[in-house]
Amino acid sequence: MNKKILSVVAALVLLSQLSGCAGVKPWQRDLLAKPQMSLDGDAIIMGYEDHTYFSKEASSGGRGFGGGGCGCN
Amino acid sequence: MQLNHSTSGSSGSRKPDASGDRRLTAASVAGQLALATATLLGHSAEAADQGWQVDSGLLIYQEADDRVSAVEPALDFVRQVDEDTSLRIHLVYDTLTGASPNGAMPANKPQTFTSASSAGITASSYSDYSTSAVSMTRSSPSSSSRTDHDDDDDGEGGGSTYTAAAGERPLDQSFEDQRYVVGLGWTTKLTPVWQASVGGSYSTESDFTSYSVNGAIARELNNKNTTLSLGTNLEYDIITPHGGTRKALSRYDQASIVSEQESKTVADLSLGLSQVFTRRWISRFNLGVSHASGYQADPYKFLTVAADGNLIDSIDSYLYLYESRPEQRTKYTFYWQNKLALTNDDVLDTSWRYMTDDWGIRSHTADMSLHWQLGSNWYLKPHYRWYRQTAADFYKPFLQAGSDVTVVGQGYVPQLKYASADGRLGAFSAVTTGLQLGYQMADNSELSIALERYRQIDNNRHIDVPQGSDLSGMDQFAETRAWWLRARYSFHW
Numbered sequence: 235m236n237k238k239i240l241s242v243v244a245a246l247v248l249l250s251q252l253s254g255c256a257g258v259k260p261w262q263r264d265l266l267a268k269p270q271m272s273l274d275g276d277a278i279i280m281g282y283e284d285h286t287y288f289s290k291e292a293s294s295g296g297r298g299f300g301g302g303g304c305g306c307n
Numbered sequence: 308m309q310l311n312h313s314t315s316g317s318s319g320s321r322k323p324d325a326s327g328d329r330r331l332t333a334a335s336v337a338g339q340l341a342l343a344t345a346t347l348l349g350h351s352a353e354a355a356d357q358g359w360q361v362d363s364g365l366l367i368y369q370e371a372d373d374r375v376s377a378v379e380p381a382l383d384f385v386r387q388v389d390e391d392t393s394l395r396i397h398l399v400y401d402t403l404t405g406a407s408p409n410g411a412m413p414a415n416k417p418q419t420f421t422s423a424s425s426a427g428i429t430a431s432s433y434s435d436y437s438t439s440a441v442s443m444t445r446s447s448p449s450s451s452s453r454t455d456h457d458d459d460d461d462g463e464g465g466g467s468t469y470t471a472a473a474g475e476r477p478l479d480q481s482f483e484d485q486r487y488v489v490g491l492g493w494t495t496k497l498t499p500v501w502q503a504s505v506g507g508s509y510s511t512e513s514d515f516t517s518y519s520v521n522g523a524i525a526r527e528l529n530n531k532n533t534t535l536s537l538g539t540n541l542e543y544d545i546i547t548p549h550g551g552t553r554k555a556l557s558r559y560d561q562a563s564i565v566s567e568q569e570s571k572t573v574a575d576l577s578l579g580l581s582q583v584f585t586r587r588w589i590s591r592f593n594l595g596v597s598h599a600s601g602y603q604a605d606p607y608k609f610l611t612v613a614a615d616g617n618l619i620d621s622i623d624s625y626l627y628l629y630e631s632r633p634e635q636r637t638k639y640t641f642y643w644q645n646k647l648a649l650t651n652d653d654v655l656d657t658s659w660r661y662m663t664d665d666w667g668i669r670s671h672t673a674d675m676s677l678h679w680q681l682g683s684n685w686y687l688k689p690h691y692r693w694y695r696q697t698a699a700d701f702y703k704p705f706l707q708a709g710s711d712v713t714v715v716g717q718g719y720v721p722q723l724k725y726a727s728a729d730g731r732l733g734a735f736s737a738v739t740t741g742l743q744l745g746y747q748m749a750d751n752s753e754l755s756i757a758l759e760r761y762r763q764i765d766n767n768r769h770i771d772v773p774q775g776s777d778l779s780g781m782d783q784f785a786e787t788r789a790w791w792l793r794a795r796y797s798f799h800w
Contacts, residue, residue, distance in 0.1 A: 257529055257530050257532050257583075258530075258532055258583045258584075258585060258586055259530070260530070260531070262586045263583075263586070264586075265586055265587055265648045265651060266583060266586070266589060268648075268652070268654070270646075270652070270654040270678040270686075271589060271646050271648060271654055272646075273581060273589060273591050273644060273646060275656075276362060276795060276797070277362055277383045277397070278362045278363070278364035278381050278383050278795055278797075279364065279757075279793065279795060281364075281381060281383075281397075281399065282364065282366045282379065282381070282791075282793055285379070285401075286366075286368065286761075286791065287694075289375075290731060290737070290761075290763070290787050290789075291670070291694060291696060291731060291737065292664075292666075292668045292670065292696055292699065292731055292732055293638075293640075293660070293662040293668070293670040293672065293694075293696060295575065295577075295595055295597060295638075295640050295662075296593060296595060296640045296641075296642035296660040296662070296672070297593065297642055297644070297658075297660075298577075305484075305486075305512055305514060305515025305517075305544075305546065
């Protein structure tokens with residue numbers, strides 16, 4: 235398990251280094267600035283999703299620390 | 308770029324580096340004037356932007372077969388305190404009613420149970436559960452246990468016992484609760500490239516109280532094309548089951564109460580990387596580790612014990628044993644999300660999550676939605692989610708006399724340490740399909756409504772039982788089917 239995690243971390247660091255060369259310039263961020271491109275999405279809807287799935291499945295989190303604060307599981 | 312780490316998306320939907328552009332395209336004329344004035348005066352757009360950004364929602368949730376239904380209004384307020392700092396307040400109220408599988412197997416003959424709240428009363432000292440928010444319509448459960456209390460508080464009609472007919476899954480009808488959540492968050496830019504956030508949350512329901520604090524730091528790199536973040540969340544839960552905590556694997560009809568209150572701590576650590584790859588593609592990778600320590604069983608769930616597929620007569624009922632789970636659980640999560648702008652307005656959102664833990668559960672979650680802009684105001688968002696998990700090592704639809712439990716006369720000796728028939732720990736797949744319709748108004752407010760459907764598919768290996776026995780032909784897993792309606796209105800206040 236630890237080896238797997240280390241290799242994923244290494245891959246992520248490598249990826250971040252590689253992508254550093256490319257780079258999107260500030261004036262090319264028109265599409266990224268649109269609300270539908272926001273990675274965070276809508277707080278309310280994400281809260282509902284986390285709560286709904288946490289009450290029915292054994293998995294939680296990933297996107298944030300979802301699932302806490304509920305006695306439903 | 309925003310901090311990735313937050314409880315239930317607590318960072319909200321704002322992108323500080325993008326919000327200025329968004330307002331320019333969508334704000335009212337007055338807003339644009341204010342923005343222009345602020346810019347001329349040398350202030351940022353955020354500093355000029357007073358007031359609260361409010362996100363309000365309503366969830367109506369219903370499970371099939373008259374199981375759980377819930378109504379959950381929620382409010383989220385974000386205020387830009389100054390150009391670098393924002394404050395967030397999160398409020399949720401949640402009310403639940405309905406029936407929930409009690410863990411026992413359906414059988415070819417009727418089975419009678421005492422509801423969870425009443426079971427506590429009969430099995431422990433009666434400590435004024437009548438005022439509890441979870442008191443159901445219960446009346447005179449066991450006269451012997453209630454003789455020293457008046458019955459004025461009893462619900463009208465109904466009984467403390469419920470009977471599952473032959474072939475029916477036993478469902479405890481007493482599931483009823485209200486939950487209140489208050490969350491606070493504070494995010495600030497420490498330097499042009501470093502951002503920090505701290506927050507806390509409190510939630511309470513009749514038999515469960517949770518406190519949590521979280522903190523995160525994020526660093527922007529590569530001309531803001533890369534964000535690295537590190538976050539942590541610490542949670543402390545207090546569990547006060549109605550009637551107290553039953554001893555693990557103790558007999559349902561003679562439950563041993565071991566305590567009135569249990570607790571659990573959860574510590575989460577998450578490492579995140581978000582990366583802009585192109586003008587149209589942004590990605591996020593999160594690695595998370597979570598360790599939970601303390602009471603993690605469901606205090607109201609138990610398991611059927613069967614001998615060659617037949618129920619076993621016990622003292623006051625058939626033989627059922629309260630479930631037992633390990634007190635430690637460590638899980639690892641990997642999450643990868645992509646946002647891809649297919650056109651200038653249509654955006655595909657895909658994500659994949661892998662989770663593994665030391666209870667033997669592994670899961671995959673694939674999620675896909677498409678923001679499909681229909682015109683200048685309307686959009687549609689179809690959503691598809693696929694989920695699959697393996698069972699916990701100790702998941703069993705029922706216990707078998709002989710291998711799992713040694714039964715001698717009226718006595719029994721468990722041959723295992725942990726066992727649960729809770730379907731949430733079983734092996735299943737689940738599919739969610741949904742459609743959201745949204746309307747974006749000129750003042751940057753938005754109204755949306757979504758309808759979604761969820762269905763589980765049993766993937767467990769079934770235990771063979773002899774033909775003609777009590778459990779013969781019975782479903783060994785309760786598939787959950789549900790639908791929900793979700794409305795959201797966000798506006799500036």
